[in-house]
Amino acid sequence: MSLPPKIETLRRASVFNKKTRKRAIEKLKKDKSYLMKCLKEDIKENIIFRNYEDYLISVVLEEENKMQRFKPFPRQKAFSSKDFLSYYIQDLKNTPKEGKIRKVGVFDTETTDITGYIISYAVVIQDMEDLSTKEIYELLNPEAKISEEAFSVHKISQEELKNKPTFKEKKDEILNIFNSLDMVVGHNVLYDFGVLKRELERINHFPNVIDIPIFDTMYYAADVVVLEKKKMPRLEEAIAFFFGKKNINYHNALEDVKATLKVFNKLLES
Known part of the structure; x- marks a missing residue:
């Protein structure tokens, strides 16, 4: 079944x-x-x-x-x-x-559009024993046009990316990060894995990165975060529920992963 x-x-x-x-x-x-x-x-x-x-x-x-x-x-x-x-x-x-899991990485991307390519990615790696963290943030040249709708959300311009490395140039570095982790954490991280898969397919590379264990804070918070209307909580709604409204620059990949890590750690206290 x-x-x-x-x-x-x-x-x-x-x-x-x-x-x-x-x-x-x-x-x-x-x-x-x-x-x-x-x-x-x-x-x-x-x-x-x-x-x-x-x-x-x-x-x-x-x-x-x-x-x-x-x-x-x-x-x-x-x-x-x-x-x-x-x-x-x-x-x-x-x-x-x-x-036990020791090394988890919180992952997020920003893209050219909803079905597009990566223009920035961030990973915050947390040691689950001492809770120390390491931050990774990178801008990428997507070699594709950024839609107006996407720009209105993340405010990253085409001009800002023209001299940045491409995904192909950073591919091995990104895959090495995933290979070093025990589990990937993210808020609706299956979307970001879909983006990563699309990038890898674009350069004819097909590793099983999607097989890594994941902890999706959006799904785990679904029946924990209380909202007026029953639905999957957005990251900002989860943050507001657990910590009150915070002045966070949402839709910046690094800020989003740092916020997601806070939600992840809070969920594990439940």
């Missing part, structure tokens, strides 16, 4: 770091006997795994006596991102320190 896109997006968040995920999956490929025992015990009607790959990894760590495996939960609870968030936080707390 297929699940709504909201749930599938929520399920992409991982509590495990890249090294732990890779090691556990490699071990499972060699011996699935303990996993099959666990699945027989855990799979019942109307349940859902928060993240099935995380479940697999927790089974490996349980077999190694490092933690108890994650349990599935009632399917109906998955329809509330508030419930989903509580399960994520619980799983994160139950994960041994050496296995």
Whole structure:
């Protein structure tokens, strides 16, 4: 039975770091006997795994006596991102320190238009242990025209970009950033991944960057942020709900990722 896109997006968040995920999956490929025992015990009607790959990894760590495996939960609870968030936080707390996500990168782009190319991108990398951060911000020459509508939003002009590097010139640097992360965080980050995919396809490059775990603050905040009308919260609405109205230069990629990081950290306190 297929699940709504909201749930599938929520399920992409991982509590495990890249090294732990890779090691556990490699071990499972060699011996699935303990996993099959666990699945027989855990799979019942109307349940859902928060993240099935995380479940697999927790089974490996349980077999190694490092933690108890994650349990599935009632399917109906998955329809509330508030419930989903509580399960994520619980799983994160139950994960041994050496296995937890350590390096997350908050990602955002600004583009020539809604289906266009990148003119700026930003990543704030946060160490989840000490909460230290590193900021990356870059303007790019999109080699395409910026629409008037897009300019009215981000205020980045064609003239400003004419001597900037192209995406092709920065591609390896960008991909190396993603390869260094345990998880990518963003507010409607699937849109930005779509932009990144479009840029890569334009230069005939097809890596699986979209396969990285993601934590989308828009989806996770959907049933946490209270609005007059039930809908997915915009970033500024999430900030206002948690912190009050702030004077932030929204639609600047760096300012947006710094605001998104605040929302992400606040959600994990819930």
